[in-house]
Amino acid sequence: MATDHTRSAILTAAERxxxxxxxxxxxxxxxxxxxxxxxxxxxxHFGSKDELIAELFVTRSLATNRERLNELKAAExxxxxxxxxxxxxxxxxxxxxxxxxxxxxxxxDAARFMIRAxxxxxxxxxxxxxxxxxxxxxxxxxxxRALPGRDEVDLYWGLHxxxxxxxxxxxxxxxxxxxxxxxxxxNDVNAIIDRVVAVATLAxxxxxxxxxxxxxxxxxxAR
Amino acid sequence: MATDHTRSAILTAAERxxxxxxxxxxxxxxxxxxxxxxxxxxxxHFGSKDELIAELFVTRSLATNRERLNELKAAExxxxxxxxxxxxxxxxxxxxxxxxxxxxxxxxDAARFMIRAxxxxxxxxxxxxxxxxxxxxxxxxxxxRALPGRDEVDLYWGLHxxxxxxxxxxxxxxxxxxxxxxxxxxNDVNAIIDRVVAVATLAxxxxxxxxxxxxxxxxxxAR
DNA sequence: TTGCATTTCAAACAGACGTATGAAACTATG
DNA sequence: CATAGTTTCATACGTCTGTTTGAAATGCAA
Numbered sequence: 473m474a475t476d477h478t479r480s481a482i483l484t485a486a487e488r489x490x491x492x493x494x495x496x497x498x499x500x501x502x503x504x505x506x507x508x509x510x511x512x513x514x515x516x517h518f519g520s521k522d523e524l525i526a527e528l529f530v531t532r533s534l535a536t537n538r539e540r541l542n543e544l545k546a547a548e549x550x551x552x553x554x555x556x557x558x559x560x561x562x563x564x565x566x567x568x569x570x571x572x573x574x575x576x577x578x579x580x581d582a583a584r585f586m587i588r589a590x591x592x593x594x595x596x597x598x599x600x601x602x603x604x605x606x607x608x609x610x611x612x613x614x615x616x617r618a619l620p621g622r623d624e625v626d627l628y629w630g631l632h633x634x635x636x637x638x639x640x641x642x643x644x645x646x647x648x649x650x651x652x653x654x655x656x657x658x659n660d661v662n663a664i665i666d667r668v669v670a671v672a673t674l675a676x677x678x679x680x681x682x683x684x685x686x687x688x689x690x691x692x693x694a695r
Numbered sequence: 696m697a698t699d700h701t702r703s704a705i706l707t708a709a710e711r712x713x714x715x716x717x718x719x720x721x722x723x724x725x726x727x728x729x730x731x732x733x734x735x736x737x738x739x740h741f742g743s744k745d746e747l748i749a750e751l752f753v754t755r756s757l758a759t760n761r762e763r764l765n766e767l768k769a770a771e772x773x774x775x776x777x778x779x780x781x782x783x784x785x786x787x788x789x790x791x792x793x794x795x796x797x798x799x800x801x802x803x804d805a806a807r808f809m810i811r812a813x814x815x816x817x818x819x820x821x822x823x824x825x826x827x828x829x830x831x832x833x834x835x836x837x838x839x840r841a842l843p844g845r846d847e848v849d850l851y852w853g854l855h856x857x858x859x860x861x862x863x864x865x866x867x868x869x870x871x872x873x874x875x876x877x878x879x880x881x882n883d884v885n886a887i888i889d890r891v892v893a894v895a896t897l898a899x900x901x902x903x904x905x906x907x908x909x910x911x912x913x914x915x916x917a918r
Numbered sequence: 919t920t921g922c923a924t925t926t927c928a929a930a931c932a933g934a935c936g937t938a939t940g941a942a943a944c945t946a947t948g
Numbered sequence: 949c950a951t952a953g954t955t956t957c958a959t960a961c962g963t964c965t966g967t968t969t970g971a972a973a974t975g976c977a978a
Contacts (some may be wrong), residue, residue: 478925494718494815500966510927515967517925537894564778591814591866592717605873628875633860640859644815650828651835652851671856674901675894701955723936731955738937740955 479517481507484581487528493582495525495594510515514551522596529589529597532582537607539567544614544651564611564631565638565672566665573661587642600614619676635670641668702740704730707804710751714807718748718768718817725892745819752812755805760830770891780841781896787834787854788861788895789888795865796884810865842899849899857895864891 482523485507488639489498500521518524547555555563571583589597608631615627641648645658646661708730711719723744727734741747766786770778778786794806812820831854838850864871868881882888 494818496815499964503966508924511966512927512968513925521966577706592719594719602873605870608870608874625875625878628871628879629890631874632863633881633891636859636863637856640855640862647828647831648851648855651824651831652848652856655848656851656855667852668856671894671898674897678897678901723935724934733955734936735938735959736955737959744936 474673476517478509478513478652479505481509482514482524482567483528485523487532487585487633488581490525490588491581494588497594497618501626522594525594526600528585528594529600532586532589533600533604535582536567536571536586540564540607541610542610543567548614548617554613554617556610557615557676558669560614560618561630561634561669561672562665565634565668569638569665569668570661573645573658584642587639590639591643615676622676630676633675634668636667639670699740699810701730701732704732705737705740705747706751707801709747710755710808711804713748713751713811713902714804717811718815724826740755745817748817749819749823752823754910755809755812756823756827758805759790759794759809763830766790767834771837771840777840780822780838780899781892783834783837783841784853784857784892784895785888788857788891792861792865792888792891794882796868796881796887807865810862813862814866838899845899853895853899855899860891860894 482503486498486503489502489506498588500514501511505512514521514524518527540563542567544555544560547559547563551559568583568586571579572587574580590601612627612631615631616622616624619627641658641664646654649658705726709721709726712725712729723737724734727737737744737747741750763786766789767778767783770782770786774782782799791806791809794802795810813824816824835850835854836852839845839847842850847869864881871879872881
């Protein structure tokens with residue numbers, strides 16, 4: 473029992489390597505080298521490579537979802553069963569963005585691993601991933617409570633876009649940094665969360681249809 | 696000369712397979728089986744697997760960029776050297792979205808291949824991909840012409856978010872369909888383009904400031 | 919200690935991968 | 949037709965993959 477040191481060393485090393493280099497490029501031999509354990513240990517403790525990946529994904533997936541729901545539940549209880557739409561969205565994208573872009577290295581590995589998992593769909597993960605939809609449904613419901621008059625389809629698109637902006641920001645920090653010559657600050661996580669939430673909120677609270685020909689706002693006053 | 700049938704059969708089959716299943720899961724033997732050519736043909740015509748991938752990517756990358764720039768140039772010439780922001784954004788996300796979600800199967804393979812390439816970064820592509828930033832800079836410039844008063848950083852974030860929404864919509868149609876119980880229509884490509892462009896335009900043309908739903912969000916210029 | 923179960927280890931396994939080879943089948947020019 | 953050049957083909961090569969094996973090491977109860 474004292475010696476599941478091996479087990480957790482494998483998990484930690486695997487998560488970091490997968491987060492850094494993706495599933496395709498990382499072999500079991502890479503993992504055991506990083507964890508400084510024997511090659512056969514993976515199959516002994518996890519059964520197979522796929523089961524190792526699945527265990528990582530399940531653990532992290534549950535943790536992320538729990539974190540999101542805690543934030544949502546706290547907000548809705550504070551608001552008497554209903555939270556403002558921007559607060560709901562913040563609970564949705566905040567945990568992942570903080571996890572990926574924040575300073576904590578261990579959390580960063582975990583969150584970036586989840587992003588990888590959501591992109592490069594490997595067989596062991598694909599099966600489990602369908603549960604995510606059930607999780608997101610709870611946020612769709614909270615959004616419906618926040619904006620009862622809004623067309624349901626708009627809500628789904630808003631949720632979809634919010635996640636899209638958050639994930640792409642994590643996935644492709646490099647391009648944005650290069651494109652903006654470093655002017656877009658990707659270290660200020662809270663500012664990024666504010667930005668994503670703001671755009672998604674805007675999309676969900678503005679009346680569609682009159683966008684193109686509407687009066688253009690003078691932005692000069694805005695710093 | 697008449698017999699680069701083999702060559703193009705390989706290209707077509709490879710593009711379709713990579714688009715469908717990603718780079719990691721597709722072997723040369725899968726490709727030659729689908730193309731109904733001999734295994735050695737790939738190395739004979741392309742030199743190596745990596746060079747095959749690179750050729751696919753370069754070809755498609757140039758085509759996509761050309762299509763985008765044509766649309767942008769036409770719009771700016773019609774407007775006397777300046778296009779409205781939503782038109783610029785439409786030129787940015789339209790070609791890819793039409794390509795991926797539209798009915799044309801060949802184009803769909805091409806566009807979905809490009810999405811894969813932008814996600815699962817394999818070595819042969821990674822090197823070439825840096826040029827994309829130069830391409831996007833032209834759109835950043837057009838956006839600057841469309842919204843001369845807007846803070847530069849906001850423009851970059853707007854461009855980033857527009858691409859994020861477009862790509863995620865292509866990448867994860869399945870989740871949105873499931874989540875919305877089929878209520879979000881992913882066959883109406885023009886409606887999707889309108890939606891993406893509308894949200895991005897909104898984000899770029901709305902005055903930053905207090906959200907109507909609470910004091911907490913200091914919107915676009917979140918810093 | 920002895921005995922038994924758990925865990926580690928070096929080594930080997932079978933299979934799949936990208937690539938190389940050399941002969942056979944073509945095409946085209948004279 | 950003959951011949952030179954190109955393209956196809958079956959086959960084999962070396963390497964890397966995940967997994968298995970059986971023995972050695974370790975932990976722990978009696």
